[in-house]
Amino acid sequence: xxxxxxxxxxxxxxxxxxxxxxxxxxxxxxxxxxxxxxxxxxxxxxxxxxxxxxxxxxxxxxxxxxxxxxxxxxxxxxxxxxxxxxxxxxxxxxxxxxxxxxxxxxxxxxxxxxxxxxxxxxxxxxxxxxxxxxxxxxxxxxx
Amino acid sequence: xxxxxxxxxxxxxxxxxxxxxxxxxxxxxxxxxxxxxxxxxxxxxxxxxxxxxxxxxxxxxxxxxxxxxxxxxxxxxxxxx
Numbered sequence: 615x616x617x618x619x620x621x622x623x624x625x626x627x628x629x630x631x632x633x634x635x636x637x638x639x640x641x642x643x644x645x646x647x648x649x650x651x652x653x654x655x656x657x658x659x660x661x662x663x664x665x666x667x668x669x670x671x672x673x674x675x676x677x678x679x680x681x682x683x684x685x686x687x688x689x690x691x692x693x694x695x696x697x698x699x700x701x702x703x704x705x706x707x708x709x710x711x712x713x714x715x716x717x718x719x720x721x722x723x724x725x726x727x728x729x730x731x732x733x734x735x736x737x738x739x740x741x742x743x744x745x746x747x748x749x750x751x752x753x754x755x756x757x
Numbered sequence: 758x759x760x761x762x763x764x765x766x767x768x769x770x771x772x773x774x775x776x777x778x779x780x781x782x783x784x785x786x787x788x789x790x791x792x793x794x795x796x797x798x799x800x801x802x803x804x805x806x807x808x809x810x811x812x813x814x815x816x817x818x819x820x821x822x823x824x825x826x827x828x829x830x831x832x833x834x835x836x837x838x
Contacts, residue, residue, distance in 0.1 A: 639811075647807040655815040662823050742820060750827040 625667035632660040640735040644727045650734025657735065658742030670751050682744045689737025696730050758803065766803075770796045783834055787825040794818040 640653030665673050677685075697708045705712020708730070710723035773793040777786045794817030801810035 647811050649808070652808075652811045652815050655812075655820060659815065659819050662820075746823070746827070749824055749831075 621667050625663050629660050629664055632663065633657060636660065636735075640731050641728055643731050644724065650731040651738050653731070654735035654738025655742060657739040658746070661739075661743050662746055665746065665750065670747075674747070674751075677743065679744075679747070682740045682747070685740035686737050686744075689733045689735070689740065692733030693730055693737070696726055696733075763800075763803070766796055766800055770800070781835055783829050784826070787822055787829065790825070791818050791822045794821070 636653045636657035636659075638653075639648035639656055640650055643649030643653065661673060661677070696713075700709045700712050701707055703712045703716040710726045713726060714720075714722040770793060773789050773796065777789040777793060780786050780789065794813060797817065798810050798814045801807075801813055
């Protein structure tokens, strides 16, 4: 598979567009179809395409297990941090209006929604890539 | 909601579901399951459930197929029963 120039060229062209589309889905999720979960899955699909085209070792060199772990932690921490920030500002969990009222910045809830969606997307992407590593890999560097 | 299109899609979906559990080759079953998921996506979108359609398209037709194919590559391809 590694020497197939058609697959490699098409993947090299398609992967940036897939990732841009994933970011669009994540950011656009507040006002239309899509959201953090779908965008994260689409982002993970671009990594699956890279694994198919360039091999598992090449992709593992870009994101290793430590990077996957940190991305999961950052995603969950963003989501939970904003949620508990709302609790701290005397609101319910993920009640953006409480943070907006406490800080006094207008239209802050849109930015907070985007941040939460980005956190969900990062966590979902890292988890999906981790599952693919564990199932499709041949067992090396499994920690 | 177009009556004839709905009927054709549901019929084809049921055919795909039956074929996926009766076919012997597991790789064929995985591809038929992806086709089932694609028809389900069109049905969800037709019922104005765009978010569910999006999730079905990405997870059902994308990730699940790759995971099944990776699992088949680790085990035997044909079922014994």
